Amino acid sequence: MRYLKLTLEYDGTNFCGFQKQTGTGLRTVQGVLEAALQKLTGEPVRTFGAGRTDAGVHALGQVVHFATQAKIPVDRFPAALNGVLPSDLVVKKGEEVDSSFHARYSAFAKKYCYLILNSKHPSALWHKRCCYFPYPLNVDLMRDAARCLEGYHDFQAFSAAGSNVKNTTRHLFSFRVVRQRDWIGFVVTAEGFLYKMVRLMGGTLLEVGREKFPPQRVQEILASGRRGQGGPALPPQGLYLVRIYYPGEGEDTSSWKEAPELGFPFASLF
Amino acid sequence: MRYLKLTLEYDGTNFCGFQKQTGTGLRTVQGVLEAALQKLTGEPVRTFGAGRTDAGVHALGQVVHFATQAKIPVDRFPAALNGVLPSDLVVKKGEEVDSSFHARYSAFAKKYCYLILNSKHPSALWHKRCCYFPYPLNVDLMRDAARCLEGYHDFQAFSAAGSNVKNTTRHLFSFRVVRQRDWIGFVVTAEGFLYKMVRLMGGTLLEVGREKFPPQRVQEILASGRRGQGGPALPPQGLYLVRIYYPGEGEDTSSWKEAPELGFPFASLF
Numbered sequence: 001m002r003y004l005k006l007t008l009e010y011d012g013t014n015f016c017g018f019q020k021q022t023g024t025g026l027r028t029v030q031g032v033l034e035a036a037l038q039k040l041t042g043e044p045v046r047t048f049g050a051g052r053t054d055a056g057v058h059a060l061g062q063v064v065h066f067a068t069q070a071k072i073p074v075d076r077f078p079a080a081l082n083g084v085l086p087s088d089l090v091v092k093k094g095e096e097v098d099s100s101f102h103a104r105y106s107a108f109a110k111k112y113c114y115l116i117l118n119s120k121h122p123s124a125l126w127h128k129r130c131c132y133f134p135y136p137l138n139v140d141l142m143r144d145a146a147r148c149l150e151g152y153h154d155f156q157a158f159s160a161a162g163s164n165v166k167n168t169t170r171h172l173f174s175f176r177v178v179r180q181r182d183w184i185g186f187v188v189t190a191e192g193f194l195y196k197m198v199r200l201m202g203g204t205l206l207e208v209g210r211e212k213f214p215p216q217r218v219q220e221i222l223a224s225g226r227r228g229q230g231g232p233a234l235p236p237q238g239l240y241l242v243r244i245y246y247p248g249e250g251e252d253t254s255s256w257k258e259a260p261e262l263g264f265p266f267a268s269l270f
Numbered sequence: 271m272r273y274l275k276l277t278l279e280y281d282g283t284n285f286c287g288f289q290k291q292t293g294t295g296l297r298t299v300q301g302v303l304e305a306a307l308q309k310l311t312g313e314p315v316r317t318f319g320a321g322r323t324d325a326g327v328h329a330l331g332q333v334v335h336f337a338t339q340a341k342i343p344v345d346r347f348p349a350a351l352n353g354v355l356p357s358d359l360v361v362k363k364g365e366e367v368d369s370s371f372h373a374r375y376s377a378f379a380k381k382y383c384y385l386i387l388n389s390k391h392p393s394a395l396w397h398k399r400c401c402y403f404p405y406p407l408n409v410d411l412m413r414d415a416a417r418c419l420e421g422y423h424d425f426q427a428f429s430a431a432g433s434n435v436k437n438t439t440r441h442l443f444s445f446r447v448v449r450q451r452d453w454i455g456f457v458v459t460a461e462g463f464l465y466k467m468v469r470l471m472g473g474t475l476l477e478v479g480r481e482k483f484p485p486q487r488v489q490e491i492l493a494s495g496r497r498g499q500g501g502p503a504l505p506p507q508g509l510y511l512v513r514i515y516y517p518g519e520g521e522d523t524s525s526w527k528e529a530p531e532l533g534f535p536f537a538s539l540f
Contacts, residue, residue, distance in 0.1 A: 009394040058395060080393055090394040121348055124279040124326060124360040125399065 001067050003101060004074060007093040008033070008062040012236065013128045014088060015093070016061065018053045029053070029089060033064065036084045041070035051110060051193075051245040056236030058129065061111075065103040086100075099244075109173060109245035111189040112258060114202045115238045119182035129182075131238035137209035139179050144215035145208040146175040146186070148222065149201060158201050159194035160233065168194055174256045175207070186244075189256035191195040196233050204230030230236045233259040271337050273371060274344060277363040278303070278332040278353075282506065283398045284358055284482075288332065299323070300361060303334065303514050304356045311340035320373040321380060321390040321463075326506030327337075327456040328399065331513040333361070352540045371516075377516035379443060381459040383529060384472045385508045389452035391455065401508035407479035409449050414485035415478040416445040416456070418492065419471055426495045428471050429464035438464055447475070457512075459526035474500030490537045 010029055020030040030047055037045035049062040071079055077094035084089065100106075115130040117123055123131040149158075149172055156168040176187040186202050204221065207213040207230070221229040243255075279407040280299055300317055307315040312485040320333040322431075342350055347364035355361065370376075385400040392402040418535055419428075419432055426438040442460040456472050474491065477483040477500070513525075 011394045013395075060395075082391060087392065088394050090392055090397075092391050121352060122357065122360055124281045124358050125330075127281075127357040127360075129395065130271040162413050 001064060001069060001099075003067055003097045003099050005063060005065045005075065005095045005097045005101060005103065006078070006091050007095075008059060010054050010059050010062065010091045011088040011093050011128075012053060012058040014057065017026055017053070017055045017057070017234050018049055018059075022108060023093045029059075029062070030064075032086065032089055036081055037066065039084050040072070040081055041068055041073045048103050050107050051241055053239075053241050054153065054196075056128075057239045057241065058237075059241040062102045062150050062241050063107075063244045063246075065097060065101055067099075071211050074264050092123055095181075101235060103244070107244045108247060109189055109191055109192065109253075110192065111187065111242040111245070111256065112193065113199045114198055114234060115187040115240065116184040116186075116202075116206075118184050118235075124245060128237050128260070131234050135210055136238065137206070137211065138183065138211055139184065142184075142205045142209040143177045143214050145205055145213075145218040148215065148219040153222055154225055155194050155197055155220050155222070157223075157229060158197050158204070159199065159226060159227065160196035161227070165194060165197040170194065170197075173253070176257055176259070177200075178259050187252050187257065187259045189245075198239060199233040199236070200230055202234045202238075207231040208233070271339060273335060273337050273367045273369050274308075274347065275333060275335045275365045275367045275371060275373065276348070276361050277360060278329060278334065279331050279360045279362050280332065281358040282323060282328040283328050285325065287325045287327070288319055288321070297331070298318055300334075302356065302359055305353045306351055306423075307336065307352050310351055313339060318373050320377050321511055322508050323509075323511050324438070324466075326398075327509045327511065328507075329511040331374045331510050333377075333514045333516075335367060335371055341397055353358055358440045373514070376513045376516050376534075377515060379459055379523075379526065380459055380463065380465065381457065381512040381515070381526065382468045383458070383470055383512050384456040384504060385510065386454040386456075386476075386504075388454050389454060398507050401504050407454065407476070408481055409447055409454065409479065411419065411485050412475045414456075415475055415496075416447050416486040417433075418485065418489040420444050423492055424495055425464050425467055425492070425523075427491050427497060427499055427516075428474070429469050429497065430466035430470065431497070433465040435464060440464065440467075441522070445471070446527055446529070448529050457527065457529045459515075468509060469503040469506070470500060472504040472508075473502045476504070477501040485490045498524075 001197045015029050016026040018029045020028050034045055047064040047066045047068050073096045074096045078091040082089045106113055117130045117132045118137055154169045170190050170192050172190040174189045179184045188198055285299050286296040288299045290298050315336050317336045319335040328360050344366045346404055348361040348433045351361045387400045387402045388407055422441045424439045440460050444459045446457040
């Protein structure tokens, strides 16, 4: 038996989330991936994902692992699998791992990015890939609020019901607010995330940016431990699962603060 | 009667091109726009576009003009119209013009950009917005070839049949080949373009980049005036109509060489 780790990019628009929903007929990332793996290897394959993304949420670096008896060399696996996958789900990388590797439990950090288009008019090309927000935003205040969220905290106040996680304490390593022209990005790295945590923190930061909440309010909401005190969760289409971090990858943690490359930064070439 | 000029962004994926095709039931940019204008103004509106983009081709700055008796102030026109337009077609700007303005005939230059993803694996997020090309490309040779195309030439050899244009001579002001990481862009500004001219020139540049054609071959093809000598036309989804230039906009022509901002250049912030 071999154990393989795959890194996936997907456009979440036409998926009902990551997690397979057997018997529902819903199109999910895991369901489509497992069907493609079965087609390629000729055996039923059960995959394990690093994180469950909701419907409409995108990924640049989702990770899954699985066991297989297929003999396909690991360096040819991505291209072979991409040959049977639909174009909105792409394998970017394949690696052989040992049997102790688990996409979810071996990870020590995850990075998400939330993308906001803060302009007068929406974008036709980005409408399923960002959250359009036309009101003025005070980015300095948002950065102050983001700093309150960094560190080791109980994030219960920034979680949605619908998960039965008991321990709601997480180490949030980095929360950056980046701005360029009409775009704002939240780049958040943590050891783990609660259900809808990024979108709820993001919605609250927009309230701060609009100067409806002072930045300290974020601290108070966090300390209260009560849900429903912050802004509403931002919509899924602005959210990207950027990267899953595993031990032994030889990288320092400086990349935790780095924003992902989402597209061709044409204008920046000049 | 008032005369309005609108600047449009659209995602060409789900449009059968720009031009209205009455009676066919096909969804076109012009058809959708005119229906929205009629809904907003209560009057039938006939629009005139600066350029006809093919099915699948995108626009960041298409321009149309039309006459109307509607009293809506021009600064509110974009938001009002966006309220009735679908999300893949957005009005970015509205301006009042005089009756002599014509979106097509008043233009003195047009800028297109062609976007290529030159990486080992395709992109799930960009698959309808770029051309995926996995083979190594020699960008220096492509730049040499691009320079042969700049200037005042008969571009018949780089046009497709299906248009009854008689004069195939055009002034091509600038043809830049830009590269960043896995992305390559052709940024082409000319007084006008023949049918499929950008995609045919682009397909030929890829042959040069793969070292199948020497750069001088592009010069020879151009001089031959015969179609079908160069590489095949690139697919529509990598093409963007970036900007239409009109006299009196107070800009110098240095922007002709500039690449457009297509997305959030996250990675470049660091």
